[in-house]
């Protein structure tokens with residue numbers, strides 16, 4: 001896919017590990033779809049090991065959640081090369097049982113995850129301090145893709161401190177898209193995202209990499225908020241993550257969520273539980289994963305807290321559905 005055919009500005013559902021799986025992406029698609037989706041981050045060193053079958057759940061998708069970018073991370077450039085090759089030539093799509101002609105729309109390199117256990121391995125946001133490895137990874141992935149899919153990077157504004165040199169380094173790699181989360185690694189999620197730095201990156205792009213699309217990310221609540229930021233800072237795209245926890249219709253022109261009656265919210269959670277149950281039949285994802293979503297739907301109505309307590313103690317999808325039916 002040519003990312004340049006996306007609307008301006010385009011909206012992206014952020015990768016949220018253990019949250020934005022195929023099930024939740026389909027829920028969002030049914031409420032109000034973004035223009036582009038990302039998978040959760042999936043480790044290339046694991047994908048190219050005997051552990052591959054356990055990781056395929058992170059790549060699973062249906063044509064309802066397209067266009068979809070596969071987000072990868074890891075340490076070994078040769079595993080980025082092999083994974084990129086297999087994403088581009090349809091090997092993964094075939095392993096996932098997707099119909100002929102359905103494939104990923106691009107590949108993104110995670111250079112932003114701040115988690116301690118990940119950083120310790122030298123991957124993701126640690127690459128902000130290891131340009132040599134970052135360059136090897138980008139080159140290996142480019143070689144594997146051989147121009148068949150677009151390549152993007154998602155990163156932060158620095159590691160311990162802001163580093164526009166890092167952004168310049170990435171822009172010089174001539175990526176198809178660069179997503180910038182407006183915080184350093186050190187800032188984790190503790191301070192508001194700095195959109196002035198994202199704007200600065202966009203101005204640098206105008207000079208050094210006019211073909212690279214710039215996507216801003218951090219604290220965007222919904223489409224209206226994103227449109228304002230895109231206009232103010234001249235951005236190509238806006239990525240929304242946690243905003244969908246507050247409103248699953250965050251990408252809608254006019255969200256019905258605030259005024260939605262309790263019964264419809266319960267119905268939407270039931271749909272989520274049913275999709276979950278139908279998708280993860282071999283228990284690839286534990287039922288307790290659903291507890292992360294409960295508060296999205298079971299919220300802002302009389303008795304919501306008590307209902308949440310009951311739902312979170314449920315041990316099976318069947319039990320959850322029974323409780324939801326009784327409450328609706």
Ligand SMILES: Cc1cc2nc3c(=O)[nH]c(=O)nc-3n(C[C@H](O)[C@H](O)[C@H](O)COP(=O)(O)O)c2cc1C
Nearest residue numbers: 014015016017040041154181218219220240241242
């Ligand atoms: C639970 C959770 C999981 C995340 N997983 C990923 C991930 O797999 N890959 C990634 O690039 N970023 C990940 N992020 C970061 C988000 O994509 C996003 O950059 C961050 O939440 C800021 O955007 P927001 O304020 O719109 O949520 C994750 C964030 C959260 C809260």
